[in-house]
Amino acid sequence: MGMTYAIVAQAVGKRxxxxxxxxxxxxxxxxxxxxRRMRPIEQFWALRQVGFAVRPxxxxxxxxxxxxxxxxxxxxxxxxxxxxxxxxQVHGRMxxxxxxxASFHPDLTGRENVFVSAIVSGLxxxxxxxxxxxxxxxxELSAFIDNPVRTYSTGMQMRLAFAVAIHNxxxxxxxxxxxxVGDVAFQSKCLTRIGELKSQGCAxxxxxxxxxxxxxxxxxxxxxxxxxxxxxxxxxxxxSQFMALMSTxxxxxxxxxxxxxxxxxxxxxxxxxxHPMTEICSGDxxxxxxxxxxxxxxxxxxxxxxxxxxxxxxxFNTNTxxxxxxxxxxxxxxxxxxxxxxxxxxxGSYYANAGIFAEDWSTTYDYHWHTYPFQIQWTPNExxxxxxxxxxxxxxxxxxxxxxxT
Amino acid sequence: xxxxxxxxxxxxKRQLIYYRDLIRELVVRDLKLLxxxxxxxxxxxxxxxxxxxxxxxxxxxxxxxxxxPQYASFAFSGLLVWNWTQSSLFQATGLITSNRALIRQPGxxxxxxxxxxxxxxxIHFLLAxxxxxxxLVWDGASLNLNFLFLPLLLLLQSLLxxxxxxxxxxxxxxxxxxxxxxxxxxxxxxxxxxxxxxxEQVPDTLRGVYQxxxxxxxxxAYRAIxxxxxxxxxxxxxxxxxxxxxxxxxxxRIFKRQSQRFVEEI
Numbered sequence: 001m002g003m004t005y006a007i008v009a010q011a012v013g014k015r016x017x018x019x020x021x022x023x024x025x026x027x028x029x030x031x032x033x034x035x036r037r038m039r040p041i042e043q044f045w046a047l048r049q050v051g052f053a054v055r056p057x058x059x060x061x062x063x064x065x066x067x068x069x070x071x072x073x074x075x076x077x078x079x080x081x082x083x084x085x086x087x088x089q090v091h092g093r094m095x096x097x098x099x100x101x102a103s104f105h106p107d108l109t110g111r112e113n114v115f116v117s118a119i120v121s122g123l124x125x126x127x128x129x130x131x132x133x134x135x136x137x138x139x140e141l142s143a144f145i146d147n148p149v150r151t152y153s154t155g156m157q158m159r160l161a162f163a164v165a166i167h168n169x170x171x172x173x174x175x176x177x178x179x180x181v182g183d184v185a186f187q188s189k190c191l192t193r194i195g196e197l198k199s200q201g202c203a204x205x206x207x208x209x210x211x212x213x214x215x216x217x218x219x220x221x222x223x224x225x226x227x228x229x230x231x232x233x234x235x236x237x238x239x240s241q242f243m244a245l246m247s248t249x250x251x252x253x254x255x256x257x258x259x260x261x262x263x264x265x266x267x268x269x270x271x272x273x274x275h276p277m278t279e280i281c282s283g284d285x286x287x288x289x290x291x292x293x294x295x296x297x298x299x300x301x302x303x304x305x306x307x308x309x310x311x312x313x314x315x316f317n318t319n320t321x322x323x324x325x326x327x328x329x330x331x332x333x334x335x336x337x338x339x340x341x342x343x344x345x346x347x348g349s350y351y352a353n354a355g356i357f358a359e360d361w362s363t364t365y366d367y368h369w370h371t372y373p374f375q376i377q378w379t380p381n382e383x384x385x386x387x388x389x390x391x392x393x394x395x396x397x398x399x400x401x402x403x404x405x406t
Numbered sequence: 407x408x409x410x411x412x413x414x415x416x417x418x419k420r421q422l423i424y425y426r427d428l429i430r431e432l433v434v435r436d437l438k439l440l441x442x443x444x445x446x447x448x449x450x451x452x453x454x455x456x457x458x459x460x461x462x463x464x465x466x467x468x469x470x471x472x473x474x475p476q477y478a479s480f481a482f483s484g485l486l487v488w489n490w491t492q493s494s495l496f497q498a499t500g501l502i503t504s505n506r507a508l509i510r511q512p513g514x515x516x517x518x519x520x521x522x523x524x525x526x527x528x529i530h531f532l533l534a535x536x537x538x539x540x541x542l543v544w545d546g547a548s549l550n551l552n553f554l555f556l557p558l559l560l561l562l563q564s565l566l567x568x569x570x571x572x573x574x575x576x577x578x579x580x581x582x583x584x585x586x587x588x589x590x591x592x593x594x595x596x597x598x599x600x601x602x603x604x605x606e607q608v609p610d611t612l613r614g615v616y617q618x619x620x621x622x623x624x625x626x627a628y629r630a631i632x633x634x635x636x637x638x639x640x641x642x643x644x645x646x647x648x649x650x651x652x653x654x655x656x657x658x659r660i661f662k663r664q665s666q667r668f669v670e671e672i
Contacts, residue, residue, distance in 0.1 A: 079513060080511075081670065090408075094512045096512045103511065
């Protein structure tokens with residue numbers, strides 16, 4: 001393995017053990033309980049067969065649900081936790097934005113804490129002295145640097161911690177969801193600084209819940225699911241797949257939580273002739289009918305209808321509260337129809353979604369998401385999302401040409 | 407397997423400077439915190455042995471009438487030496503739980519923590535040394551060139567303490583009552599060491615057992631050079647060096663091996 005990579009992970013696995021609930025925690029108990037209880041009752045792999053490589057100057061974004069193993073992976077890369085199988089090779093000085101500010105001591109001044117935590121992060125005393133002014137300036141704390149850290153706000157502590165962590169000239173930077181700290185201006189400053197480090201050849205591994213941000217910043221993406229690699233490669237397709245999965249999962253998870261005083265029985269789609277519809281042309285009218293069943297009388301409810309694509313992007317969304325409709329319901333079934341004169345979306349697969357809400361939106365009675373598919377046909381070879389009625393008007397010196405298109 | 411190659415060209419030399427700076431910074435931090443937390447600060451490190459000394463002097467000279475010449479110097483030297491080892495071992499045993507942030511820092515050499523604790527204790531010892539010297543002068547102890555053995559003894563005691571600290575810190579990760587148990591053992595050890603009585607007062611049959619304790623060799627050596635102004639017992643010191651040479655690498659290995667699990671356990 002050459003030095004062309006800053007980080008190489010090959011078939012990395014980490015196994016954790018669950019112990020007996022009353023595993024002895026003291027020598028006295030161990031003596032009484034014997035060796036049997038010391039052994040784990042169950043083992044599970046927090047990570048398995050995870051492999052990737054990051055070159056200097058590249059950024060790898062790690063996405064995945066909570067518990068997918070993202071933080072474990074970062075701990076393994078940082079060397080704090082040892083992998084149980086596979087191989088991790090890391091070249092260069094390590095910088096980490098994990099546990100920001102945890103090593104600060106409240107009774108020490110900002111200045112003293114900068115020295116302690118910068119030296120702990122790998123700089124010599126002389127190197128800290130050289131960078132000290134830069135660090136304080138970056139943190140925007142010059143006026144407070146000789147006050148005890150306990151007098152700092154959380155934001156100030158985070159700024160100082162970040163400034164220290166980012167100034168040890170790392171060859172490898174591990175970032176765990178840091179952008180949840182600090183104000184927006186400081187966050188963008190941090191991103192700029194990370195970008196600088198990257199252009200100087202620092203390899204960055206970033207955990208992010210913000211998929212769009214990962215898409216913008218990263219050269220590669222790693223999608224972890226239950227400790228395995230689900231996708232690894234170009235961030236753009238991975239990000240859209242991940243977002244699509246997130247939205248459908250959110251919808252199905254939430255499905256069971258609805259109170260169901262009023263239910264969506266079904267949703268039907270009609271074309272211009274009143275026939276059931278599964279496919280229309282771009283620009284055709286469409287009628288969306290929602291059949292509901294009220295299990296108890298209601299003073300007022302809100303019906304909501306939306307159209308989204310497979311990735312979960314909502315293109316159209318409307319509800320009965322916007323025109324100020326009051327819709328009292330008696331017990332029993334009923335229908336409500338939404339007529340759209342045109343649907344000018346470009347071709348593709350879409351879903352009609354329908355929901356019923358309390359009049360103050362506080363309760364979702366029922367919601368059907370990605371249940372009713374339909375197609376829109378498409379012919380023009382144009383990169384567009386919308387295709388409304390349009391006309392061109394062309395004026396030359398001697399004539400006016402109007403071209404109307406439908 | 408985890409391989410980390412920090413590829414700086416001046417790696418070796420820089421790394422040595424780094425370890426020096428790191429240890430110094432952490433020691434200074436501990437001392438600063440001690441100063442800041444109390445008005446008396448470092449004076450506390452003196453008050454404790456002085457109060458102990460006052461009680462011993464009263465009990466063993468006025469009530470029990472133990473006949474030990476230069477008793478103040480004798481007992482005070484013993485107290486300083488033992489307090490250093492005792493407090494260092496106790497703190498080092500709990501280091502995993504009291505230094506979570508440092509242990510989670512990538513690339514942080516956890517093995518320096520026991521060294522930091524022992525060096526902090528050494529500095530307290532050195533701060534108390536002038537008071538001990540006053541007692542020595544007052545008691546008319548024969549201070550001479552043998553005093554120059556002091557750095558050697560301080561080094562040996564540091565290494566011995568670190569050698570015990572490593573396995574104890576590792577054990578405390580598995581069994582959380584290690585520190586409490588150790589506290590009791592150390593307290594009992596205080597009475598089983600010739601701190602406020604002399605080795606000669608120990609019955610002949612038990613003296614051999616006493617001498618198996620490496621701390622006894624250290625205490626005797628300190629008193630030889632400080633109070634009696636004679637060479638320390640060369641054989642005892644050689645045995646001590648051998649004990650350290652065996653203990654330190656084994657203790658370090660245990661610590662190193664266990665340290666991979668520290669983050670998972672805390």
